[in-house]
Amino acid sequence: MFNPEILLTLYLNQQLFTDPRRLALLKAIEQTGSLSQAAKQINISYKTAWDAISEINKLAPKPFLITATGGKNGGGTKLSVYAIRFIQLYDLLTQLQHNAFKILSDDNVPLDDILKTTAKLSLQTSARNQLYGSVKQIKTNNVAGFITVKLSDEQTELNVYVTKKSIERLQLSIDKTVLLLIKAPLIKLDDSSENSLSVTVEKITTDGQWCEITFLLASGIKLYASQPVGVVEQLALTIGKQTILSIHPENIIVATLV
Structure with a gap:
């Protein structure tokens, strides 16, 4: 199994800022409240720990450590809010790197589009339909309007209320890449909306009360709709049947990277 060890190292001004060992030191300080105890915990000398923290504080835009000397409760060392947030960000970046290698073997995930790649790496939604496209037209007044999005098949266009x-x-701007999210129950099996699409039934799954229907556009894009069994039976939907579905512009959510 391809399971690389990913060690995130950050440099500022061509000097070492943080690496896994320094992150371990920061986490130990947060846990123990003491630089000396933190050094012992990760098996480095106090001087090595002190030098590392000094270099971090010198390079960082905000202090990482808050040191208290003497006083009623004695001395101690704790991390600043900025340092705690930095640790959280470092851990997030490390997780993203691991996720990135997980999708390397999936040929269906494009690696030349930052939105598509990022969404696959980290975005999970309850919306069954996740469609990629680019903005081709924007019409708006002082309150609201519509955008026209051409899907990744370069054929299908959807109007979205925004x-x-x-x-x-x-x-949003012309040619900007966007992700359209549509919950399956909001796709209607009729031509009642301006977003009417000709599709072919590919698969029908049922639990006896509800059906999930997989539709195919001519370009190969899949759409998923959920409808009561009675509706599917009334429409006599079967695998291979061609039909029309529609998506109201108000039922489409737009997501993008800004």
């Missing part, structure tokens, strides 16, 4: 504030917050 407020003006959301357009600004997401920094």
